Amino acid sequence: MSAEFTTLAEFKTLLAAAPGVDQKALDGAEERNGQLTKPPGALGRLEDMAIWYAGWRGNPRPSIEAPQVIIFAGNHGVTAQGVSAFPTEVTEQMVLNFQHGGAAINQLSKAAGADLDVIALDLDTPTADFTQGPAMTEAEVVAALLSGWTAVKDSTDLLVVGEMGIGNTTSAAAIAHALYAGEAEEWVGRGTGVDEAGLATKARVVREGVAANNTPKGLEALRCLGGRELAGMVGAMARARVLRIPVILDGFIATAAAATIGEEVDDALDHMIAGHVSAESAHPALLAQLGKEPILSLNMRLGEGSGAAVAISILKAAVACHSGMATFAEAGVSGS
Ligand SMILES: O=C(O)c1ccc[n+]([C@@H]2O[C@H](COP(=O)([O-])O)[C@@H](O)[C@H]2O)c1
Ligand SMILES: Cc1cc2nc[nH]c2cc1C
Numbered sequence: 001m002s003a004e005f006t007t008l009a010e011f012k013t014l015l016a017a018a019p020g021v022d023q024k025a026l027d028g029a030e031e032r033n034g035q036l037t038k039p040p041g042a043l044g045r046l047e048d049m050a051i052w053y054a055g056w057r058g059n060p061r062p063s064i065e066a067p068q069v070i071i072f073a074g075n076h077g078v079t080a081q082g083v084s085a086f087p088t089e090v091t092e093q094m095v096l097n098f099q100h101g102g103a104a105i106n107q108l109s110k111a112a113g114a115d116l117d118v119i120a121l122d123l124d125t126p127t128a129d130f131t132q133g134p135a136m137t138e139a140e141v142v143a144a145l146l147s148g149w150t151a152v153k154d155s156t157d158l159l160v161v162g163e164m165g166i167g168n169t170t171s172a173a174a175i176a177h178a179l180y181a182g183e184a185e186e187w188v189g190r191g192t193g194v195d196e197a198g199l200a201t202k203a204r205v206v207r208e209g210v211a212a213n214n215t216p217k218g219l220e221a222l223r224c225l226g227g228r229e230l231a232g233m234v235g236a237m238a239r240a241r242v243l244r245i246p247v248i249l250d251g252f253i254a255t256a257a258a259a260t261i262g263e264e265v266d267d268a269l270d271h272m273i274a275g276h277v278s279a280e281s282a283h284p285a286l287l288a289q290l291g292k293e294p295i296l297s298l299n300m301r302l303g304e305g306s307g308a309a310v311a312i313s314i315l316k317a318a319v320a321c322h323s324g325m326a327t328f329a330e331a332g333v334s335g336s
Contacts, residue, residue: 003146008138008219011145011238016265018241021055028060035327039336049273049295049315050322056246056271057157061323064316067114068156069305071098071105072148072232075126076167077135081205083170085193088126091166095120098164098304105162105304112312114160119151121228130174130209134224136231141219144228148235152243158312159240159247160275161233161254162305166192169280170202172256174209174225176282178216179259180289189252189281190301218263230257237261241271248315250308251278251301255286262290273315276300276307 005011029051034040041047054062073095079088097103098118109116121144127135136144152159165171169191176187188202210216213224222231234257240247249255249272261268274292277283279301287294295311328335 004149005146006142008142008223011142012219012264015238015241015261015268018238019244020267021270022058022244025058025060026051026055029054029322032060033322035329036322036325037328037331037333043318043321046318046321049318052273053246053315053319054322056244058244062319063323064158064319066155067112067158067160067312068153069105069109069114069116069160069162069309070148070151070236071116071118071162071164071304072229073118073120073123073164074144074168074228074230074232075123076165076171076227077126077129078131078170078205078209079126079167080129081131081201083194083198083202083205084166084191085198086166088166091164092120092123094164095123103304104302104306105309108306108309112309114309114312117151119147119232121147121232127227130171130225131205131212134213135171135226136223136228138223140228141223141226141231144231145235148232149239152236152239152245154243156245158315159236159245160250160305160308160312161236161247162250162308163229163233163253163303165227165229165253168227168229168253170205171225171227171230172253173202173282174206175221175256175260176286177206178210178213178221178225179263184210186285187282191280219260222257222260226257226260233257234261237272241268244271247272248275248308248311249273249292250275250305251303252280252283252286253303254308255283255290259286259290275311278307
């Protein structure tokens, strides 16, 4: 199959043409929700989640049978500046760990009944240090977007995209600073566990990176300040939109990646729900920018799609109630 897009402009055009929510299914799900054997609203946000899911699947009474978790891995030239508590080689070592089934995401995917795919993106060729200019060329970012685009299975009915990339909380902070201004200090956090000096270095690097790239916006922020694994996630999120597959967002890095397409196409994030708020200090502010309320708050800061993978079970519970419960009429229960 020839590549479906070869430039960022073509990618944006595909994303902008992707379908919206199925209003008929959404209305049908609302109506069904009102008939289920519970006081109105008694299942709280589970009700909203199930209706949202039904709308995107185009089915007022859906089920979740085939969740897919995809982890993208990439290396970052900006690590040369000393922005992470761990060395770059950990990215590749953790990819092997994912492949051997030894990481948290292996257990969390299994527990959620999800398939797990791991995609390592040119780990031997880190992106350029973005304090010196763009992290990626257009060809590089398009190649990573395509990896994500083609990784989503047609049969998937719920998608989690996660990442592994030493240094990528600095990339995500730089994207957030470029998109939403504020001070660099507000967007940096401890990542894998840097000390005070590391935090100050991260703020300097973010400030310099945003200035060196002339405060890029949208997909240019992804190209100039992101990394291959962020672009892989964006490609998969966009493909999911085309296939009407709902997406659960993971932590700080996944949310920053999503924000870049939110800037390009108004409603591009409507098929995405925030799985959790991570312990990375700027994640709450980033979620607020996107108007997303997280499902979980568990003080996690692992990445790998881990927080979103835990949230799969919550969404499954919501959809199971919505589609499996009896109505008042079916159960012979008196209404209010
Ligand atoms: O998902 C998050 O919110 C998150 C917060 C802190 C760290 N991480 C993970 O840690 C790595 C990046 O941390 P760092 O310190 O190298 O920038 C990367 O592999 C992420 O998956 C992830
Ligand atoms: C060990 C380790 C595991 C990770 N998983 C995601 N990011 C990570 C960073 C480190 C350092």
